[in-house]
Amino acid sequence: MKRSTLILSLVVGATASAQDVTVRQSVQVPEPSAVAIQAPEVPYVPTPEEAVTGMLKLAEVKPGDVVYDLGSGDGRIVISAVREHGASRAVGVDINPERITEANENARRAKVEDQVEFRQGDLFDADISDATVVTLYLLPSVNERLKPKLLSELKPGTRIVSHGFDMGDWKPDKEIQEGGRTLYLWVVPERGGASSAR
Incomplete structure (x- = not known):
């Protein structure tokens, strides 16, 4: 392999790895809310x-x-x-x-x-x-x-x-x-x- 081709391959590989790390770091799992509000099982209907x-x-x-x-x-x-x-x-x-x-x-x-x-x-x-x-x-x-x-x-x-x-x-x-x-x-x-x- 020519020296210029080897250098180009290394540069491309390093850039791809850096982009991969950046993508991984930017994806964040949202924190669950401190208090989860449960949905009512029974709809609210006021008692007459x-x-x-x-x-x-x-x-x-x-x-x-x-x-x-x-x-x-x-x-x-x-x-x-x-x-x-x-x-x-x-x-x-x-x-x-x-x-x-x-x-x-x-x-x-x-x-x-x-x-x-x-x-x-x-x-x-x-x-x-x-x-x-x-x-x-x-x-x-x-x-x-x-x-x-x-x-x-x-x-x-x-x-x-x-x-x-x-x-x-x-x-x-x-x-x-x-x-x-x-x-x-x-x-x-x-x-x-x-x-x-x-």
Whole structure:
């Protein structure tokens, strides 16, 4: 090989290697965001006021109760539980941070912010063990998946009310119509009792 050809080959090879390194260095894998916001499994549909009233009445919410609303949206059930029914405390859980902001603002306007709390997170991960009442407006598939959590974490005697959807083979203790909407009530049984709840 001629000396001029050898030099040209070395120059071309070095240039290609440098370009390859430059390309490799310029390609960066994006960093994952610090907080991943999960998409809600259930679309946000506000509970009509007559259903809110009916749910809390069916659950017989009273002073001393601790009410949890799973999928709490704009906070209307939580706020009504303390303002209209005298619950000592109410907690809303919603995965959407926009709904949490809205709910907190609604609680401030209703002057009940000292009695309510809104937690942003997955309802399947929520600590609900101190609830005496749980309200739901979810979907049948979500209710079914939630059932084992409700039965294992809630104290016997805790009332559960669902707007619109049942829990499959767990037969409700009561079922009523309120403003054309079906509401269901279950009472958490003693451990090892009520085979229909399994």
